[in-house]
Amino acid sequence: xxxxxxxxxxxxxxxxxxxxxxxxxxxxxxxxxxxxxxxxxxxxxxxxxxxxxxxxxxxxxxxxxxxxxxxxxxxxxxxxxxxxxxxxxxxxxxxxxxxxxxxxxxxxxxxxxxxxxxxxxxxxxxxxxxxxxxxxxxxxxxxxxxxxxxxxxxxxx
Amino acid sequence: xxxxxxxxxxxxxxxxxxxxxxxxxxxxxxxxxxxxxxxxxxxxxxxxxxxxxxxxxxxxxxxxxxxxxxxxxxxxxxxxxxxxxxxxxxxxxxxxxxxxxxxxxxxxxxxxxxxxxxxxxxxxxxxxxxxxxxxxxxxxxxxxxxxxxxxxxxxxxxxxxxxxxxxxxxxxxx
Numbered sequence: 001x002x003x004x005x006x007x008x009x010x011x012x013x014x015x016x017x018x019x020x021x022x023x024x025x026x027x028x029x030x031x032x033x034x035x036x037x038x039x040x041x042x043x044x045x046x047x048x049x050x051x052x053x054x055x056x057x058x059x060x061x062x063x064x065x066x067x068x069x070x071x072x073x074x075x076x077x078x079x080x081x082x083x084x085x086x087x088x089x090x091x092x093x094x095x096x097x098x099x100x101x102x103x104x105x106x107x108x109x110x111x112x113x114x115x116x117x118x119x120x121x122x123x124x125x126x127x128x129x130x131x132x133x134x135x136x137x138x139x140x141x142x143x144x145x146x147x148x149x150x151x152x153x154x155x156x157x
Numbered sequence: 158x159x160x161x162x163x164x165x166x167x168x169x170x171x172x173x174x175x176x177x178x179x180x181x182x183x184x185x186x187x188x189x190x191x192x193x194x195x196x197x198x199x200x201x202x203x204x205x206x207x208x209x210x211x212x213x214x215x216x217x218x219x220x221x222x223x224x225x226x227x228x229x230x231x232x233x234x235x236x237x238x239x240x241x242x243x244x245x246x247x248x249x250x251x252x253x254x255x256x257x258x259x260x261x262x263x264x265x266x267x268x269x270x271x272x273x274x275x276x277x278x279x280x281x282x283x284x285x286x287x288x289x290x291x292x293x294x295x296x297x298x299x300x301x302x303x304x305x306x307x308x309x310x311x312x313x314x315x316x317x318x319x320x321x322x323x324x325x326x327x328x329x330x331x
Contacts, residue, residue: 028326035193036317039247043219043272088292092236095288103284119204120283126306127290131216131297146255146266152247157318 207281209308215273216301226274239279246273
């Protein structure tokens with residue numbers, strides 16, 4: 001009966017498998033050497049059509065009254081925004097101060113409660129909130145059927 | 158041989174430094190090596206401080222989300238909160254199709270782009286966190302979706318390009 005041939009086949013198979021594994025390991029090493037790249041962000045790349053054209057907008061000349069009105073409006077807006085910002089800073093300081101005071105009072109009351117209050121809140125994160133909307137959704141609106149397809153470009157290294 | 162082997166410089170002679178020319182050439186800036194994109198260590202934070210926190214702002218409107226991200230960054234600078242990074246996530250494009258009332262065709266309605274900006278903070282104290290949240294919420298513009306969560310490795314890996322060959326090889330190996 002044939003014995004020699006099957007034995008050879010086994011050896012050759014094992015060697016071939018080992019050689020294959022080594023080749024794969026070498027390939028892996030080579031690929032791992034290359035540093036991973038960040039996906040390029042399309043927002044920061046200006047499309048070519050906006051830089052090639054030579055069209056220039058010609059604005060109409062402003063009358064002196066109009067320009068003065070605009071400057072005064074700008075100054076009023078600056079003042080309004082400054083007041084708003086100052087109010088916000090004042091509010092933050094008041095919040096922090098009142099929080100400090102409350103914690104001091106709590107500390108005087110009991111150390112355990114103070115320690116528990118100082119600890120970080122695990123349920124705070126993750127925190128999600130949708131921004132306010134100009135027009136909230138109508139209650140009885142029946143939207144037409146449709147679907148969304150994701151067509152983002154997939155980058156591979 | 159003697160001429161080539163001579164190293165004496167004769168500093169008192171007027172011919173000192175004859176043959177020097179490198180000082181006349183413009184200075185070469187040393188080549189910058191490519192900075193490898195490596196993941197920075199994620200801070201877990203102590204019991205009284207949060208570690209790395211990601212503030213993610215998503216919206217369809219690019220200018221709005223960009224300005225809001227800048228506002229949040231400046232706010233953190235003003236409140237002396239350490240900002241690790243402030244980056245943009247890749248934009249997602251969605252095609253919205255809707256079914257016509259009389260007909261079976263899907264009609265193309267619009268192509269929407271979703272933009273996302275991330276501001277990463279470190280060392281937020283547990284007492285100040287709700288105050289910061291309150292301020293950011295009060296300044297939140299319309300249509301901007303806010304999300305605050307801990308920074309994870311998966312978040313970092315979502316910014317990197319997919320390496321198909323590496324993944325295939327790894328799948329084959331294991």
